[in-house]
Amino acid sequence: MKSKFRTRDFKEKKLRGEKIAMLTAYDANMAHLLDRAGVDAILVGDSVGMVVLGFENTVPVTLDAMVHHTAAVSRGTERALIVADMPFLTYQTTAADAVRNAGRLMQEGGAEAVKVEGGSAIVDVVKRLVDVGIPVMGHLGLPPQSVHQVGGFLRQATTPHDADILLADALALEEAGVFAIVLEAIPGDVARTVTTALAIPTIGIGAGKDCSGQVLVLHDMLDIYPGRKARFVKNFLAGASGVQDAIRRYVEAVKSGAFPAPEHSF
Numbered sequence: 001m002k003s004k005f006r007t008r009d010f011k012e013k014k015l016r017g018e019k020i021a022m023l024t025a026y027d028a029n030m031a032h033l034l035d036r037a038g039v040d041a042i043l044v045g046d047s048v049g050m051v052v053l054g055f056e057n058t059v060p061v062t063l064d065a066m067v068h069h070t071a072a073v074s075r076g077t078e079r080a081l082i083v084a085d086m087p088f089l090t091y092q093t094t095a096a097d098a099v100r101n102a103g104r105l106m107q108e109g110g111a112e113a114v115k116v117e118g119g120s121a122i123v124d125v126v127k128r129l130v131d132v133g134i135p136v137m138g139h140l141g142l143p144p145q146s147v148h149q150v151g152g153f154l155r156q157a158t159t160p161h162d163a164d165i166l167l168a169d170a171l172a173l174e175e176a177g178v179f180a181i182v183l184e185a186i187p188g189d190v191a192r193t194v195t196t197a198l199a200i201p202t203i204g205i206g207a208g209k210d211c212s213g214q215v216l217v218l219h220d221m222l223d224i225y226p227g228r229k230a231r232f233v234k235n236f237l238a239g240a241s242g243v244q245d246a247i248r249r250y251v252e253a254v255k256s257g258a259f260p261a262p263e264h265s266f
């Protein structure tokens with residue numbers, strides 16, 4: 001087995017110009033397939049609410065559900081870094097709530113890092129998490145937990161003003177200590193500017209080819225989710241010999257820079 005992928009490997013990969021391949025998983029069996037295929041990091045996304053539990057968005061996902069799925073993923077994973085999403089309102093209230101709730105994801109779920117959505121508004125919470133020894137991944141651009149405020153799953157940072165705010169948020173998160181930032185549904189040139197401005201890596205989902213790595217929702221890239229499909233998603237099961245082969249093809253395509261292609265970008 002290759003050595004365990006750690007948060008520090010994110011930055012080292014960016015320095016070496018090597019792309020980071022990340023995918024979501026929610027159970028032990030799929031986590032094992034991702035791990036075997038060489039995925040660097042597994043995101044136990046709160047997208048579990050949509051692609052596994054049948055909700056319309058991620059808002060109803062509870063901390064108990066995330067702990068349950070994170071623990072399952074931990075049991076199936078040896079090498080990949082396990083990042084667990086902190087669900088809606090488990091970190092936006094107080095820093096003390098955030099520490100307690102992230103602690104459950106790590107102690108009961110076996111998460112090795114947590115992911116939170118938002119920029120300047122949550123910087124104090126991020127600092128507190130990092131200060132107590134919890135690795136944090138940021139998430140900017142489309143914030144799925146704020147779907148009701150945003151008014152849908154819409155592209156973000158499409159004006160120069162909004163792109164400037166996104167860059168300021170990214171710099172604030174880096175300063176607060178996050179080890180990487182997911183950039184979701186933003187124009188490729190904005191993602192490139194942010195990626196160049198940061199020392200830490202960016203992980204794109206619908207953010208073009210110039211991010212330091214890519215992430216997709218597993219059920220989207222296998223085309224087994226009947227809901228709406230975003231333009232940036234590619235079906236890797238088409239043409240593959242099975243699920244394991246599809247995941248391997250995704251990892252190769254990310255690492256070689258073949259994915260995302262222009263048709264998967266804005």
Ligand code: KIV
Pocket residue numbers: 024043044045046047048085182184205215217
């Ligand atoms: O929950 C999730 O799967 C995510 C990805 C969309 C990055 O946050």
